[in-house]
Amino acid sequence: MANRNFEQLQQDLHPPLSRHEASVESDRCYFCYDAPCVTSCPTGIDIPLFIRQISTDNPKGSARTIFNENILGGMCARVCPTETLCEQACVRNTAEDNPVRIGELQRYATDHLMATGKQPFERAASTGSKVAVVGAGPAGLACAHRLALHGHTVDIYDANAKSGGLNEYGIAAYKTVDDFAQAEVEYILSVGGIVVKNNQWLGEQLTLEQLKADYDAVFVGIGLGAVNSLAVDGEQLDGVVDAVDFIAELRQCKDLNTIDVARRTIVIGGGMTAIDAAVQTKMLGSDEVTLVYRRGEERMNASQFEQDLAKVNGVVIRTWLQPLQVVGESGAVSGVEFACMAEADGKYGPTGETVILPCERVLSAIGQAFEGADGDALMELSNGRINVDAQRRTSDEKIWAGGDCIVGGEDLTVAAVQDGKLAAESIHAMLKG
Amino acid sequence: MADLRSEFLGIKSPNPFWLASAPPTDKELNVVRAFEAGWGGVVWKTLGEDPNVVNVNGPRYGAIYSSDRTLIGLNNIELITDRPLQTNLDEITRVKRDWPDRAIVVSLMVPCEEKNWKDILKKVEDTGADGVELNFGCPHGMSERGMGAAVGQVPEYIQMVSEWCKQHTKMPVIVKLTPNISDIRAPARAAKAGGADAVSLINTISSIISVNLETMSPEPSIDGWGSHGGYCGPAVKPIALNMVAEIARDPETAGLPISGIGGVTTWRDAAEFLSLGASNVQVCTAAMTYGFRIIDELTQGLSDWMDESGYKTVSEIVGKATPNVKDWQNLNLNYITKAVIDQDLCIQCGRCHIVCEDTSHQAITSMVDGQRKFEVINEECVGCNLCVSVCPVEHCISMEQLTEGVDTRTNLPISSKYASWMTHPNNPSAQR
DSSP states (O other): OOOOHHHHHHHHOOOOHHHHHHHHHHOOEEEEEEETHHHHTTTOOOOHHHHHHTTTOOOHHHHHHHHHHHHHHHHHHHSSOOOGGGGOTTTTTHHHSSOOHHHHHHHHHHHHHHHTOOOOOOOOOOOOOOOEOOSHHHHHHHHHHHHTTTTOOEEEEEESSSSSTHHHHSGGGGGGGTTTTHHHHHHHTTTTOOOOOESOOTTTTTTTHHHHHHHSEEOOOOOOEEEEOOSSBBSSSSSSEEHHHHHHHHOSSOOOGOOOSEEEEEEESSHHHHHHHHHHHHTTSEEEEEEEOOSSSGOOOOOOOHHHHHHHHOOEESSEEEEEEEEEEEEEEEEEEEEEEETTTTTEEEEEEEEEEEOOOOOSOOOOOOOOOOSSSSSEHHHHHHHOOOTTTTTTTEEOGGGBBBBOOOOOHHHHHOOOHHHHEEEEEHHOO | BBOEEEEEEEESSSSSSSOOSGGSSHHHHHHHHHHHHHHEEEEEEEEEEEEEEOOOOOEEEEEEEEETEEEEEEEEESSSSSSSSHHHHHHHHHHHHHOOTTEEEEOOOSSSOHHHHHHHHHHHHTTTTEEEEEEEEOOOOSSGGGOTHHHHOHHHHHHHHHHHHHOOOSSSEEOOOOOSSSHHHHHHHHHHTTHHHHHHHEEEEOOOOOTTTTTEEEEOBBBBBOOEEEEESSGGHHHHHHHHHHHHTTTTTTOEEEEEOOOOOOOHHHHHHHTTTSSEEEOOOOHHHHHHHHHHHHHHHHHHHHHHHHHBBHHHHSSSSEEEEGGGGGGGTOOOEEEETEEEEETOOOHHHHOOOOOOOOOOOOOETEEEEEEOTTTTTOOOOHHHOOOOTTTEEEEEEEEEEEETTTTTOOOOOOOOOOTTOOTOOOOO
């Protein structure tokens, strides 16, 4: 393919700030009273303090401030949609429409401490309590780390060969270069007291009943195992691929030349996964990549920044189109037929027109679904996800849950970290008695 | 177009900007470059007796910066000229001959004996220089040898040396004052009593700019050791302005011409020095930070401002603000202000609230009707201006004068009459 751009794919979207850049940028922070950015961070990091610590040339202290609230602060610095979280709340937006680059400063600080390999924390003396964590994604890792700090012993069970969850398998390569997801897992585990058991999934060998029997508490952070289907004719055709699988393959691929991309690709969906898939497909050399969403751009889950990123990388975004069927020739995709949609008086529906967009590859990114924990209906569900209270307790008194698998799960690393942290504190309070 | 021509003690220069006695005026090459760039005059770097002094061979300067490394303050441990006396005299002669329209004043520092001063004055006179500036200010290196600030800190010495100089030369004599003294008026009075024609101030302030926390050496570090140096640059301007004003409004030194020095970086700084009573200004750190070309900004900026403000000559500005500098006890206690926050400009950072709450008068809200909102509580506001000082948005908070009604903080009626501490009932020695 002529248009392959592997270099860009493997390059940082935002290159790290130099010491001088960090100094200048940190000086822009006003150290607000009751700062709106803190309120907007799901993990409540003391942002003015960590930025002030950067400005006073104490990046390690700054990282400690970040890790106090968010042990995955390094990944969040890379993948958080800061433009809709902390940076959107920055008071500098009001006067000059130019927030402090909080995400990049957070990366500056966390990179600094992680490069030393040293934890800023010490574990409390062993309590003798044992907790099982199911899922080594952001929620599980955050929960395990906080429990370990409190002196508990933690076993993490994860279905995949590598830990990290979607950070390892589900995020665009240019957001987490240099194998950062694995480096972060190692960093988190270096606190001690945590053992990860990979290739272990809930099912016949591993049941929640058994975990409840073997451990003092259980945390479930298993994400959403299933993907929503397009539910249209032709989705079984050769060339229709789930975007989550595509990204996972890409992220685990040793030689990008082996990844097959089509000349024309249609990505269906409006979230971060759709953008990640579309941009990476384009960088891998697909000539025409069209992202198709069923409503207007303002309704897309992907932030404006993400949409712009797709556009500058040559992805065409088409809106108000809903797939009717995937069309094919000799068993392979040749296009997708869409119904043209519109919204009038709050009513969303087809206009009656249809359009066929030709393509050789369809990437479906219309969301994931919870596939269930295991056969045991121990926990109460709502709308197909696990019900939890404010402390992330499920209806089972020994099971806590967090991340994408719970009701209200936000598909955000930072929200999952907060779930894990809250659950860990709740478990700790219970274990202390 | 405003007329920037300046005359100081009869010394003419095309503008009131002179380069101060310092590294930029140490030799012919630099001074010629400065004149080519447009500087009105120079005070040639301090001459001493042979054998010439030597400088350290390591770093001479240390600095403090903003986050973006804008230089805020500079300190130095450099001494007076480290070149032979005759070399300097020859160069001064040539430059004055080649640049007759520019001011060349020669800074001097020799031991405190009449003969030493008499001898060097004769030599300087022969160069054709316009005047001399007695360096009684240098706080480091020379003061330990009984010169510089060691003289400047003893008014009797200042008077004595001034008298010698006036006796042995016809050139105008400027005494350069050290700020490293508790009351700047004493040395200024001594200079006047000794017959000096003018004072220039401030020289640099004794300082340690920073400590290297790895080596535990003060900066600039010479082989692991450091020595106090002289502090200058934008950071010292407020200290210099006050000292200039103190001398300008002192009845004992009233009318004594002043050459203003200390952190002049922009045309505005210069205008402020002039307004407080300086007849011209001397610049060093700004040139050492940006090069001589800043003279274009200084002259154009001053000229533009004068045009807009209706000033035709520099002398019209001189001392314009001096009468407004008063002792505290004369300030009008019936002038009552309250902070007013422009809610349209407020960006909600909350700094005004937290500094008022933590450190002052609890006079700014953080919440109004359950919403984040910063409003002044007039019943608590003493009008102190701290909120204005810390607000990151210009003009968002302003101090507005109450002219009628009642001050709700004190429940006292607003009076339009002037009343100061001098007549206040709490003042035991009030004049009633």
